[in-house]
Amino acid sequence: MTNQGFRSNPVSIDEKKALDRLLALLAIKGPTGHEKAVAEHLTRELMSLGVPASAILVDDAPSRIPVFCEVGNLIVRLDGVLGGPRRLFCAHMDTVPLAAGADPVVREGRIYPKGATALGGDDRCGVAVLLTMISELKRGNLPHGPLTFLFSIREESGLLGAAAVRAEALGLPATGFNFDGGIPEDVTVGATGAMRMNFTVHGIAAHAGIHPERGVSAVAILADAVHRLEQAGWHGLIRAPEGSGTSNIGVVQGGDATNVVTDRIILKGEARSHDRRFLERIVTAYREAFHHAATDHRNEAGACGRFDMEVEDSYTAFALPQDAPCVQAAVRAVASLGLTPRLRISNGGLDANWLTSLGIPTVTLGCGQHEIHTTSEYVALDEYLVGCKLGLSLAVGTVP
Numbered sequence: 152m153t154n155q156g157f158r159s160n161p162v163s164i165d166e167k168k169a170l171d172r173l174l175a176l177l178a179i180k181g182p183t184g185h186e187k188a189v190a191e192h193l194t195r196e197l198m199s200l201g202v203p204a205s206a207i208l209v210d211d212a213p214s215r216i217p218v219f220c221e222v223g224n225l226i227v228r229l230d231g232v233l234g235g236p237r238r239l240f241c242a243h244m245d246t247v248p249l250a251a252g253a254d255p256v257v258r259e260g261r262i263y264p265k266g267a268t269a270l271g272g273d274d275r276c277g278v279a280v281l282l283t284m285i286s287e288l289k290r291g292n293l294p295h296g297p298l299t300f301l302f303s304i305r306e307e308s309g310l311l312g313a314a315a316v317r318a319e320a321l322g323l324p325a326t327g328f329n330f331d332g333g334i335p336e337d338v339t340v341g342a343t344g345a346m347r348m349n350f351t352v353h354g355i356a357a358h359a360g361i362h363p364e365r366g367v368s369a370v371a372i373l374a375d376a377v378h379r380l381e382q383a384g385w386h387g388l389i390r391a392p393e394g395s396g397t398s399n400i401g402v403v404q405g406g407d408a409t410n411v412v413t414d415r416i417i418l419k420g421e422a423r424s425h426d427r428r429f430l431e432r433i434v435t436a437y438r439e440a441f442h443h444a445a446t447d448h449r450n451e452a453g454a455c456g457r458f459d460m461e462v463e464d465s466y467t468a469f470a471l472p473q474d475a476p477c478v479q480a481a482v483r484a485v486a487s488l489g490l491t492p493r494l495r496i497s498n499g500g501l502d503a504n505w506l507t508s509l510g511i512p513t514v515t516l517g518c519g520q521h522e523i524h525t526t527s528e529y530v531a532l533d534e535y536l537v538g539c540k541l542g543l544s545l546a547v548g549t550v551p
Contacts (some may be wrong), residue, residue: 157213162543164287169539170532172196172256172286177255177262177530178458183245183307187221187515189278190244193302196282197227200289212315216305219307224312225302227285228322228533229295237297239511240284240542241313241502243306243331260531272530276538277330278302280518283539284546293547299324303502306331309347310466313502318509326477327513328545329503332520335537336490342497342504343396344430344468347419347533348437349461352405355450356414364451366412369405372456375444378435385436394429394498395422398422398437398500399505420516423497426480434462470496473513481514484544488537516541 161173163466176536181189190209197207206228213220225244246253253264264270281300288295301320304312318324332339338363351375357366377400389396398420424430438460445456450541470477485492503513519531519537 162547164543165290166282166536168281168286169283171290171536172264172282173530174255176255176275176279177253177302180251181245182248183305184219185199185221185251185271186244186304190222190225190302193225193244193278193282197285200286202227202229202285202289206306206432208320210302210316210320212312215315216311218308218311220304222304224304224316226320227300229285229288231295231297233294233296234263235296235324237299238545239299239301239321239327239506239513240546241301241303241327241329241506241513242313242407243274243279243303243502244278245305245307246271246273246275247307249524249526250528255314257532260532264526264528264534267526269524270524270528270530272281272375272528274306274331274520276518276520276530276535279535280284280330280538280542283342284542287543288546290448295321295451295547298546310500310502310505313505314466316509318511324511326480326505326543327353327503327511328481329501329506329513329515330518330538330542331501331515332517333531333534335486335517335534335541336493337495337517338478338485338492339497339501339503340478340494341470342499342501343423343425343427344422344427344463344504345421345500346430346434347463347465348422348434348449350418350420350441351459352416352418352445352456353458354412354448354456355414355415355454359410359412363412366414367448367450367454367456369413369416369456372441372444372448373403373418374448374498375448376440379440379444380436383436385433385440389433390430394426394432396422396424396426396429396433398433421465423498424472427468437484446519466500467508469504469507471514475512477512480545480548481516484541484548486541487544492536511548
């Protein structure tokens, strides 16, 4: 593929400032739902770069999100001087809780957390890429078309910020580019879908030392249900003739005392698949397993347990065609930097899931994050800097 539509001269950036920008962002505490300090930092930086206050918006997404949000999505709209469709660039401001209090240190071409925390490169790398793009556009007075920059909230707790953003607030972009990944050569054109499963398992309380036979243990029902799911291949990695996916129960809460047969357990789980019908089949398997486990566990009087189950969509799977304008633009931009683009599909959810469903086809690009969500997390500086140049190439290029 050619580089038609992009500047013939390779883009350049102030690499020291780009690094300083990333280090400053990594040091800001902002776990999911608590992004206010990050948004305030970005607003100060944007205004210092000459972005007018009228171009900066904090939206009302928290009014449509059913959990606590310290701040809304931060949106920056630059109209530019060139024509063409509006392009969206996005990254999420929040990190996983494990990254709270991260102290970034540079060592041998990488950034690591100094202590026993995650680093938060997911997705402060993407945030720094977007901020560097705006800085370079302003510093070089580079001509560009209409651009929107979305710094989203609560990505790590279910893509909630992107799910609640309004296309009108973004200026109705035609295409999107999400910076939230590792290797810059990877162009992520699709991602899995997911459903949340919330259970309440009800047993029957009884004194565990005097009359345990009068009780029905919610713990036993849970154990039986999970055993059934594992035996049938519906728990963990799922591979079946009709499809594939994953499932997990990640939160288990219940019990008040060791001498009481547990009568109530609250569970939170998820199921994922690229195939909507197979995703629903996984959820059905969970419902059937808990039904059989609950009705099979009875006390001496014949009373059995029961369960309540609520299911909700987390995000919808998508896969963009290779000839989609955003895919073609990303491929050309990667190639323009001397790299070999590789199209891939993600098994994790991305803000691109919701943006694409909103009518903004969005690819996701890498910017140096590795071993995310762990204490072994690091940022590869060379890849981060390439991500900055890739974003700038897309900002000053022409998306067909």
